[in-house]
Amino acid sequence: MEKFLAAIQNMFSIPELRKRILFTLGMLAIYRLGAHVTAPGINKAQLERVWGEVAGTLLGVLDLFSGGNFQTISVFALGVMPYITSSIIMQLMPVLSPAVKKIQEEGEVGRQKLNQYTRYLTVVLCLVQTFFVATWLSRNGIIAESWWATAMIVVTLTTGTVFVMWLGEQITERGVGNGISLLIFAGIVIGLPNAVIQVSDRVRGGDPYQTLGVIFLVAVLIALIALIVYVESARRKIAISYASRRIGNQTFRGQETSLPLKINMGGVIPVIFASSVLAMPTTLLTAFPPDPNEPNSLLSRVHAFFQQFHGGDHS
Incomplete structure (x- = not known):
């Protein structure tokens, strides 16, 4: 305990460390502030109704790692997931591509090139994912069915993800390090106060x-x-x-x-992939609901099979 208190004291007695900690807290505050800025054109009442039907799908997993931003379709709705995905892809590429392996062997210069390629790939993934998100929002009546509303969602969410990626890199370089991990941690821990309140209410019930x-x-x-x-x-x-x-x-x-x-x-990477893969079937069924006039069709039977695992109607 004495070592812990001494470490806390040293955190604020060393000027360089104090500066890095305050900078990290400032970046995290900006990240949480963006969670309260909703993307343009969102019908919040319709979004709450639809979200109650899809919370158990892959969208729920995405919302977990985005710190609840996806549930409200904030400007940071995708969080850091596109950056994590692109980072994993770039880590696997040296095994698959001799050209990428050659770049990796160039030392610090090669590392900077791969980091730049990771950023470019993040933008590409964002454009693809935000287009599907905008299509899903339009199909469920959360945004207007027009190309302008779709374009606004794509541009807004892609820009937000790029900004989150920049925040993570700033924390890594000028803060206490591990910026992306800290953003994920901040997004998950933000729900802890509500959980504590719920638990305390149950205890006070007697x-x-x-x-x-x-x-x-x-x-x-x-x-x-x-x-x-x-x-x-x-x-x-x-x-x-x-x-x-x-x-x-x-x-x-x-x-x-x-x-x-x-x-x-492997760390937590296998857990992230396993959660995404297990939630994928229900997510696809949400995007392609069965025809109610054909209850005996193959799609209807598949939908009914996966419905029993989530206990609700996702159509």
Whole structure:
């Protein structure tokens, strides 16, 4: 505990560190401010009604990582997901493309080129995703069915995502680092106060079973957090032996060392992809609802099959 308090004190006693922390907090405040700026032409009442039907689909996963921005179709509706997707694609490209691998081997210059290509790919992905989002909004009556309304949504959401990408890079370079991860963290944690209020309301209700349930939930959460930290810090040490060698007139004796490998090399990327893939069928069914006049069609039966997992009508 003393080390923790000393670390907190050092955070504000070192001028450079204090400047970086304040800069990071300022960027996060701007990010959260954008969550309250709704895209132009949105029918909020219709959006709330439609969102109640699609919350369990891929759109719900997207809303989670956008910090609730997608649920309100704010200017930051897509969040950092296009940038994360493009980053994953660029990380896989050196394996698939010799030209990209050659650029990667150029050191710092190659890294800057790949970062630039990642930004360009992010813009391309944004244009594609925002077009489908605008089409979905228009089909559900949330925006007007016109090319102008669609173009406004595409331009607004793409610009917002590029700005979020810039915020993340600024936090990485001039803040405390890991800007994209901090933006995701800020978006998810923003719902914590409401969750605490709901839990406290249940405890104040006086029901002993509710109180025991809350205590059990808190204990499970603490245990899960401890397990996650333990797994993330786990390392598998691979023994490495260096044989004796002679260089010029000098002889170097053999050495014993180890290569630490993380147990969880993939991080949270597999979880993100798994959530997206599992929600994909329901999302497609939401975009292509079955014909109510043909209840025995293949599309209607597929829709009914996936409907049982979400307990609602997404048509």
